[in-house]
Amino acid sequence: MPRFVVLQPHNDDGIIAIGGTILKLLKNGWKGTYVYYTDGRHGSNTIDPEKLKEIRKEEAKKEREFIGIKEQHDFCIEDGKLSKISKDLKERLVEETAKIIKNADVLFLPNKGEHHPDHRATYEIGKKALEIADGISILEVEYVVWQLPFRKFDPGDFEKIIKVDLSEEEFLKKIKAIRLHESQIKEGFYDEMVICLNRYYALLPPHQKNQKFCEVLGIPKINDKLKLFLDALESYLDITTILHGRESENIKN
DSSP: OOEEEEEESSTTHHHHHHHHHHHHHHHTTOEEEEEEEEOOTTSOSSSOHHHHHHHHHHHHHHHHHHHTOOEEEEEEEOTTOGGGSOHHHHHHHHHHHHHHHTTOSEEEEEOTTOSSHHHHHHHHHHHHHHHHTTTSOOEEEEEOSOOOTTSOOOOOOOSEEEEEEEOHHHHHHHHHHHTTOHHHHHHSOHHHHHHHHHHHHHHSSSOOTTOOEEEEEEESSOOTTHHHHHHHHOSEEEOSSOEESOGGGTEEO
């Protein structure tokens, strides 16, 4: 049975960024594992931190049960402090993460250009864990949660960038799963933002008329697990190179 692992700075990041992709993999017989690094206690201005971290833990459980994730690991680092932990603790997190991903075929982790420090710290932990797992064939797939305009952004280099086409059923289930994180929906219109964002991704060239909602994924280095992964996605487009304007002029980005 193929296996994927999703490294998440906060317990709603995976479903927001790649919920549709996760649903496709589960539907096609993959086993999924969630890894949470922070406890989310500071995700509200109105709920007591100690109370909120328990609320968010319960919300995460509801999401896993709803979509069918059976395995999870929670490191419970204080929200917002992942980039400030001690060297020893970071090394332990890297070692534990390497053990978790050891038998994975695909590893999802946030892109290094994410603005939130917990997101960037999760990226660093994931990359170091992959180094420890050197020699094991794991396909690294990077996702974006929120890329805010006019902020420093360095996504890195990718051998392949794809947009994954979501069916109406998959997209509606993704939105329902996001809304299970009720404490976060009350703080921000995350569900509405995802509707707009995934619609925007669908309109990226090349655009197909039947595409309504899409997710975008970056693959830094292709290996022998790529075909296994792409076959499970069912419907996707390669947008590694986007042509602008007249095709005969071959204007690329």
